[in-house]
Amino acid sequence: MIKRKELEMSIKFFEDEIYQFNIALGGILNEDYKEYLKNKKAYYELAAKAIINLSGEIV
DSSP states (O other), rough: OOOOOHHHHHHHHHHHHHHHHHHHTTOOHHHHHHHHHHHHHHHHHHHHHHHHHHHHHHH
């Protein structure tokens, strides 16, 4: 059984990583690496949203 605290920690992890991606994307990067970070950020945003939706279903 997934505990609410674990979900909250997972959400925080993804949000922290997204924040770090935003910082990195503000810098001077190779275009390939920049595209890689944008894609990874999108995946992490999707994961965070899925966990948020899941946490709303757990009472």
